[in-house]
Amino acid sequence: MLQIKRYGYVTILRAHLCLGLVREGLAYGERLAQYAESMNLQYYRAEINLLLALLYHADGDEAAAIRKLARSLETGSRHG
Secondary structure, three states: OHHHHHHHHHHHHHHHHHOOOHHHHHHHHHHHHHHHHHOOOHHHHHHHHHHHHHHHHHOOOHHHHHHHHHHHHHHHHHHO
């Protein structure tokens, strides 16, 4: 059941991106990233940081987008 909830949270973050709700998505995504970090959820950390990179890019913050993308790739390469 918890797995389904986690997937749903990431789906909501994707929806923010698709609907252009950038500011709301950034706030939600950063909270979600902290949760994934605290629970050591590597797959979710990688995906959430990738989505945050896209949201920061949409917001015009290229430096933050690159940092989030790098974090996503680092997590993915370490944990497959």
